[in-house]
Amino acid sequence: MAATFIGNSTAIQEIFKRFSEQFTTMNRRNAFRHWYTQEGMDEMEFTEAEYNMNDLISEYQPCNDVTIEDDVDLEEDNADGNTY
Numbered sequence: 001m002a003a004t005f006i007g008n009s010t011a012i013q014e015i016f017k018r019f020s021e022q023f024t025t026m027n028r029r030n031a032f033r034h035w036y037t038q039e040g041m042d043e044m045e046f047t048e049a050e051y052n053m054n055d056l057i058s059e060y061q062p063c064n065d066v067t068i069e070d071d072v073d074l075e076e077d078n079a080d081g082n083t084y
Helices: 012-029 033-038 044-065 068-079
Strands: none
């Protein structure tokens, strides 16, 4: 039996980047595309999937850019009674 756990962490961004690079490489070569198009998938869906993956990666980027100092500043503001 096998199981996979994906947590909501900024570390997942690196996995998405690696997967995106591999997908882009295979998509440019049209590798295995015929299997999907024969089953009724449109070729435009591959391009759309690539854009969606890049959007997902960019959504995690601001969370990854937060530094420790920024995080400490937020905690100090919350201690003063300021909420966001």
